[in-house]
Amino acid sequence: MKQTWTLAKRELQAYFDSPAAYVVLVVFLLFTGYFFTRDLFLMNLASVRSLFDIAPLLFIFFVPAITMSLFAEERRSGTLELLLTMPISDTQVIGGKLLAASILMLSAVGMTILYAITISFLGDLDVGATVGGYIGLVLLGITCSAIGLFTSSLTRNQIVAFILGFATILILYLMDKTWFTIFFPASVGRVLEYMGLDYHYQNLLRGVIDTRDILYYVSMTLFAFLLTAYNLAKRPE
Amino acid sequence: MIEVRGLTKTYGTERAVDNISFEVKKGEVLGFLGPNGAGKSTTMKIITCFLPPTEGSVLVDNLNVSEESVGVRRRIGYLPESTPLYQDMTTYEYLTFVGSMRGVSSTDLPRRIAHMSAVCGIGSVLGKRIEALSKGYRQRVGLAQAMIHDPEIVILDEPTSGLDPNQIVEIRELIKGIGTEKTVILSTHILSEVQASCDRVLIINKGKLVADGTPEALKANFSGAQHIKLGLQEAPENAASVLESVDHFRVTGQELLNGGETVFTVSTDTQEDMRPTLFKLAVEKGWTLTELHRDQVNLEDVFRQLTGN
Numbered sequence: 001m002k003q004t005w006t007l008a009k010r011e012l013q014a015y016f017d018s019p020a021a022y023v024v025l026v027v028f029l030l031f032t033g034y035f036f037t038r039d040l041f042l043m044n045l046a047s048v049r050s051l052f053d054i055a056p057l058l059f060i061f062f063v064p065a066i067t068m069s070l071f072a073e074e075r076r077s078g079t080l081e082l083l084l085t086m087p088i089s090d091t092q093v094i095g096g097k098l099l100a101a102s103i104l105m106l107s108a109v110g111m112t113i114l115y116a117i118t119i120s121f122l123g124d125l126d127v128g129a130t131v132g133g134y135i136g137l138v139l140l141g142i143t144c145s146a147i148g149l150f151t152s153s154l155t156r157n158q159i160v161a162f163i164l165g166f167a168t169i170l171i172l173y174l175m176d177k178t179w180f181t182i183f184f185p186a187s188v189g190r191v192l193e194y195m196g197l198d199y200h201y202q203n204l205l206r207g208v209i210d211t212r213d214i215l216y217y218v219s220m221t222l223f224a225f226l227l228t229a230y231n232l233a234k235r236p237e
Numbered sequence: 238m239i240e241v242r243g244l245t246k247t248y249g250t251e252r253a254v255d256n257i258s259f260e261v262k263k264g265e266v267l268g269f270l271g272p273n274g275a276g277k278s279t280t281m282k283i284i285t286c287f288l289p290p291t292e293g294s295v296l297v298d299n300l301n302v303s304e305e306s307v308g309v310r311r312r313i314g315y316l317p318e319s320t321p322l323y324q325d326m327t328t329y330e331y332l333t334f335v336g337s338m339r340g341v342s343s344t345d346l347p348r349r350i351a352h353m354s355a356v357c358g359i360g361s362v363l364g365k366r367i368e369a370l371s372k373g374y375r376q377r378v379g380l381a382q383a384m385i386h387d388p389e390i391v392i393l394d395e396p397t398s399g400l401d402p403n404q405i406v407e408i409r410e411l412i413k414g415i416g417t418e419k420t421v422i423l424s425t426h427i428l429s430e431v432q433a434s435c436d437r438v439l440i441i442n443k444g445k446l447v448a449d450g451t452p453e454a455l456k457a458n459f460s461g462a463q464h465i466k467l468g469l470q471e472a473p474e475n476a477a478s479v480l481e482s483v484d485h486f487r488v489t490g491q492e493l494l495n496g497g498e499t500v501f502t503v504s505t506d507t508q509e510d511m512r513p514t515l516f517k518l519a520v521e522k523g524w525t526l527t528e529l530h531r532d533q534v535n536l537e538d539v540f541r542q543l544t545g546n
Contacts, residue, residue: 088307089307
C-alpha cells in the first residue's frame with residue numbers, strides 16, 4: 001500500500017514539475033469559469049448547472065491527455081521494465097498511476113467548489129443536485145482515468161494512447177444518446193443506454209443517488225483496471 | 238543462491254532461451270557471455286521476474302519466480318540494459334523513490350542514499366536532474382538504484398555498454414567492489430570484461446548454454462593448439478622444411494619483413510611448451526633469433542570457436 005502511494009506521489013510530482021498539471025488546472029477552470037460567469041452575470045442564474053454540463057465534455061479531452069504518458073512513456077523509455085521488477089504487484093503499479101491521474105483531475109474539479117460556495121451566498125443552491133453532481137464528477141473522473149490508463153498500456157506511443165483513450169471515452173459518452181440508440185432494436189438500445197457514461201451521470205445530477213449508478217462506475221473502473229492488468233501481464237516489448 | 242533448471246522461453250515460434258540450467262553460488266560473480274541476441278537479456282529478465290518462463294523453473298534463495306515473485310524481487314537489484322531512469326527527476330529524488338519502492342524504510346533511506354552515493358561516486362550529482370547527467374554518471378546512478386535496498390543479488394545487463402574506456406574501467410572497479418560482498422550476474426559481449434571481473438563464465442549462443450566454467454578453465458579446455466611466432470634474421474631457404482622435420486611442428490605462416498627478417502608461424506598440436514626446442518634448434522643450426530613468442534589462447538578464441546558459424 002505504501003508503495004502504491006509512493007508511485008502516485010512520483011507521478012504527481014512529474015505532473016507538477018512540468019507545465020502539464022498547471023495547463024490542465026488553468027484551462028479546466030477557464031472553461032468552467034466562463035460558462036459559470038456567463039450564467040451568473042448575463043443570464044442572472046444562481047446555478048452551478050453549467051459546470052456539471054461542461055465538465056464531462058472537458059473530461060473527454062483532458063483525462064486521456066493526463067493518462068496518455070503513464071504507461072506509454074514508461075514503455076518507450078524502458079523504465080517500465082525497472083518498475084515492474086520492483087517488489088510490488090502489477091495491481092499496485094496500476095493503482096498508483098490511477099490514483100495520481102484521479103487526484104490531478106479531481107483537484108481541478110475540487111477547485112470548482114468555489115463556484116458552489118459563491119452561489120450558496122447569492123441564492124438558493126440546490127444542495128441535492130450539487131452533491132449528486134459532484135459525486136457524479138468524481139466517479140466519472142476516476143472511470144475516465146481508468147479507461148485512459150488502459151489505452152496508455154496498449155502502446156508505446158503517447159499520441160496513439162491519447163487518440164484511443166479519447167475515442168473510447170467519447171463513444172461511451174455518446175452511447176446513450178437517442179440519435180445513436182435509434183439505429184438499434186429497443187432491447188439493444190436499452191443495454192447501450194445503460195452502458196453509457198453520461199446516462200448514469202444524468203441520474204446522479206437529478207440529486208438521486210442510486211447504488212446502480214455508483215455500481216456502474218465502479219464496475220467500469222474495475223473492468224478497465226483488469227484489462228490494463230491483463231495487458232501488463234503480457235509484458236510486450 | 239540461484240538455481241535455473243531447464244529454462245525455456247519462446248516468443249511465438251522463436252526459442253529465445255532453450256533449456257538452460259545452471260546454478261549460482263552465494264558471493265559468486267557470474268558473467269553471461271554471448272553474441273547479441275543470444276538470450277542473455279531474456280534469461281536475466283526471467284530471473285528478475287519481468288518475464289514469465291515458458292518452461293522450466295528459476296529458484297532464487299529457494300523461492301520460485303513464478304510463485305513468490307515479490308519475495309524474489311526483494312532479494313534482487315536489477316539494472317536493465319540501456320539504463321532506463323526517470324529523466325525528469327534529480328538523482329536524490331530518484332534514489333528516494335526507488336528506495337521506498339523497494340521497501341527501504343524512510344528512517345534508513347537517507348543513510349542508504351549516503352552510502353550508495355559514496356560507493357558509486359555520485360555525491361556530486363545528487364541534486365542534478367538525471368537528463369543532465371553524462372552516460373557514465375547515469376550508469377552509476379543505475380548501479381546505485383540496483384543496490385539501494387542492499388540486495389543479496391545484483392543483476393546487471395550490459396553494465397558497461399556505451400561507456401568510454403575510462404568509464405568502463407571505473408564501472409568495472411565498482412562491480413569488482415560489489416562482487417566481494419554480493420552475488421552478481423552480469424551480461425556482456427565484451428570478453429575482456431569477463432576476464433577482468435568474473436569468477437565464472439557462462440557462454441550462451443542461440444539460446445543454448447555452450448560453456449560453463451572459470452575463465453581459466455575455459456581457456457585451458459578450448460586451447461587445442463598453440464601458435465609460436467619465430468623470427469629469424471637472414472633465414473636460410475630451407476628453414477621452413479627444417480622446422481617441419483621436427484615432431485609436432487607445422488609451419489602455417491611465413492612472412493618476410495623489411496630488413497631481412499622472416500617471421501614463421503609454427504603450430505603445434507601438443508600442450509607442451511615447445512619454445513625451448515625451437516631455441517635449441519636455432520642454436521644448433523646457427524640461426525639468428527629475433528623473435529620467439531607463444532600466442533596465448535584467449536577467451537576471445539574460445540568465444541569465437543563456440544559461437545561462430
